[in-house]
Amino acid sequence: MADAEVRPDFIREDLPTGFxxxxxxxxxxxxxxxxxxxxxGLLLVAMALVWEGYARWLDNSLLFPTFVETxxxxxxxxxSAELIGATLRxxxxxxxxxxxxxxxxxxxxxxxxxTRVGADLxxxxxxxxxxxxSIALLPLAMVWFGLGDGxxxxxxxxxxxxxxxLNTHAGFRSVSPTWRMVGQNYGLxxxxxxxxxxxxxxxxxxxxxxxxxxxFAWRTLIAAELVFGVSSxxxxxxxFIFQNKNLxxxxxxxxxxxxxxxxxxxxxxxxxxxxxxxxxxxxxMQS
Amino acid sequence: MAGGSAETLLSVxxxxxxxxxxxxxxxxxxxxxxxxxxxxRYVILGPSGCGKSTLLKAVGxxxxxxxxxxxxxxxxxxxxGPDRVLVFQEFDQLLPWKxxxxxxxxxxxASGRLKGREAAERADHYIAKVKLTxxxxxxxxxxxxxxxxxxxxxxxxxxxxxxxxxxxxxAALDALTRGQMQEExxxxxxxxxxxxxxxxxxxxxxxxxxNRILLLTPHPGRVxxxxxxxxxxxxxxxxxTLSARIQSLLFDEQPINGSTAHG
Numbered sequence: 001m002a003d004a005e006v007r008p009d010f011i012r013e014d015l016p017t018g019f020x021x022x023x024x025x026x027x028x029x030x031x032x033x034x035x036x037x038x039x040x041g042l043l044l045v046a047m048a049l050v051w052e053g054y055a056r057w058l059d060n061s062l063l064f065p066t067f068v069e070t071x072x073x074x075x076x077x078x079x080s081a082e083l084i085g086a087t088l089r090x091x092x093x094x095x096x097x098x099x100x101x102x103x104x105x106x107x108x109x110x111x112x113x114x115t116r117v118g119a120d121l122x123x124x125x126x127x128x129x130x131x132x133x134s135i136a137l138l139p140l141a142m143v144w145f146g147l148g149d150g151x152x153x154x155x156x157x158x159x160x161x162x163x164x165x166l167n168t169h170a171g172f173r174s175v176s177p178t179w180r181m182v183g184q185n186y187g188l189x190x191x192x193x194x195x196x197x198x199x200x201x202x203x204x205x206x207x208x209x210x211x212x213x214x215x216f217a218w219r220t221l222i223a224a225e226l227v228f229g230v231s232s233x234x235x236x237x238x239x240f241i242f243q244n245k246n247l248x249x250x251x252x253x254x255x256x257x258x259x260x261x262x263x264x265x266x267x268x269x270x271x272x273x274x275x276x277x278x279x280x281x282x283x284x285m286q287s
Numbered sequence: 288m289a290g291g292s293a294e295t296l297l298s299v300x301x302x303x304x305x306x307x308x309x310x311x312x313x314x315x316x317x318x319x320x321x322x323x324x325x326x327x328r329y330v331i332l333g334p335s336g337c338g339k340s341t342l343l344k345a346v347g348x349x350x351x352x353x354x355x356x357x358x359x360x361x362x363x364x365x366x367x368g369p370d371r372v373l374v375f376q377e378f379d380q381l382l383p384w385k386x387x388x389x390x391x392x393x394x395x396x397a398s399g400r401l402k403g404r405e406a407a408e409r410a411d412h413y414i415a416k417v418k419l420t421x422x423x424x425x426x427x428x429x430x431x432x433x434x435x436x437x438x439x440x441x442x443x444x445x446x447x448x449x450x451x452x453x454x455x456x457x458a459a460l461d462a463l464t465r466g467q468m469q470e471e472x473x474x475x476x477x478x479x480x481x482x483x484x485x486x487x488x489x490x491x492x493x494x495x496x497x498n499r500i501l502l503l504t505p506h507p508g509r510v511x512x513x514x515x516x517x518x519x520x521x522x523x524x525x526x527x528t529l530s531a532r533i534q535s536l537l538f539d540e541q542p543i544n545g546s547t548a549h550g
Contacts, residue, residue, distance in 0.1 A: 184367040284428025
């Protein structure tokens with residue numbers, strides 16, 4: 001072997017040292033910027049600054065109030081309990097509609113999972129109704145259910161039902177065949193099979209459906225309240241916005257819009273993010 | 288067998304299995320017969336396409352035979368059940384939403400084997416047996432492939448099933464880990480004497496793991512031979528090693544069946 005002469009074998013007895021520590025803690029800056037909420041918070045501050053700058057340059061608080069004015073109106077409306085009342089009223093409607101939508105979605109998914117005709121029906125109905133904006137059904141709902149909670153709950157159900165049912169059903173179908181076989185292997189009953197294999201296995205899709213459904217419902221609700229916010233127990237956020245626009249109190253309109261956004265952020269970051277952290281992320285099913 | 292009184296645990300007779308794909312009705316095995324005795328390490332060996340995984344799923348109760356029968360202690364197998372626990376090749380056989388310990392516990396409680404403290408003790412015992420006590424509270428995605436397979440084996444063994452069905456459990460592992468896992472499996476068998484039905488396409492693995500090796504030829508799977516193994520690749524009377532004999536039985540010598548005889 002000529003190779004051994006060109007490249008003789010060797011064994012090292014003393015390995016090089018002097019690389020410091022193998023695991024070095026990151027610097028303060030790097031650790032702070034690794035936090036998502038810090039980065040996003042900084043972005044929000046930057047956007048507020050841009051807003052403030054543009055509004056001051058425009059100098060027309062009727063068209064576009066500054067951030068400071070909006071914040072003042074926001075705090076003022078919060079103090080007067082007007083905004084809080086409107087928000088609570090909206091949230092109450094939202095929860096009613098969302099819960100009803102989820103219940104119907106559960107029934108639809110169960111039917112679709114159990115039978116083939118159910119699956120076909122869900123597929124067809126979803127492709128028919130999912131592209132139809134819920135708010136387009138509001139005129140019809142007003143004829144059927146009158147000017148009241150009934151109409152709003154009807155459109156909310158429509159907003160929630162399809163995305164949740166579709167995503168849950170798709171999630172069930174994509175549950176790994178190995179998990180299914182494992183479930184059968186240990187002799188799970190039908191109900192235990194659904195609650196202990198199918199639902200956790202499909203949880204990433206289910207959560208996506210819940211998130212989309214909630215966003216659709218929130219949008220639809222605010223839009224529906226713009227059309228008619230008055231019912232027995234007063235108007236919601238949409239109505240608050242509409243009324244203040246009629247009074248030309250534009251900072252308050254912005255405050256109402258801000259509330260819609262803030263509530264959306266809160267739900268997304270605290271409710272859904274927390275759910276994801278505790279479940280699918282912790283389980284390594286979503287990174 | 289040593290002891291001489293080993294009973295037949297699993298008996299497969301004239302088993303023909305078929306499954307449907309989108310376009311074809313595939314015959315996976317044709318009139319396969321064999322017997323597994325208690326505490327056997329019975330290996331089913333064959334190239335891909337010999338229906339060995341389908342055969343294992345049929346023993347698991349997931350596929351119904353077209354012809355023939357599978358009996359466990361004389362009773363025909365009709366559905367999956369916790370007396371025949373499967374260990375799969377796939378790493379995703381652990382439920383990712385449960386920790387290592389909960390995966391083992393889940394098997395014990397869901398099947399109604401044990402509950403409460405007894406179940407917890409049994410789970411701890413078998414997790415310790417596969418040397419994963421330190422990882423009992425970890426989620427599966429934090430483990431390496433070999434560790435996941437060890438958890439799956441612990442889960443299967445904790446059930447103390449009549450027979451442990453293993454479908455190429457080490458095929459997706461790297462060669463070093465595979466060798467180590469084979470060694471550990473043999474040690475576990477020494478301790479528990481659990482009956483194994485082990486499917487593989489690797490001749491060295493079959494020789495090392497099995498005390499009986501069933502050779503299947505492909506398309507469809509038919510029994511070519513059943514050989515004994517001592518765990519080492521011993522040289523037989525014909526001067527060839529066991530793995531060389533298996534190699535030629537599976538790939539070289541065509542069985543003479545009338546029209547296709549050649550010399």
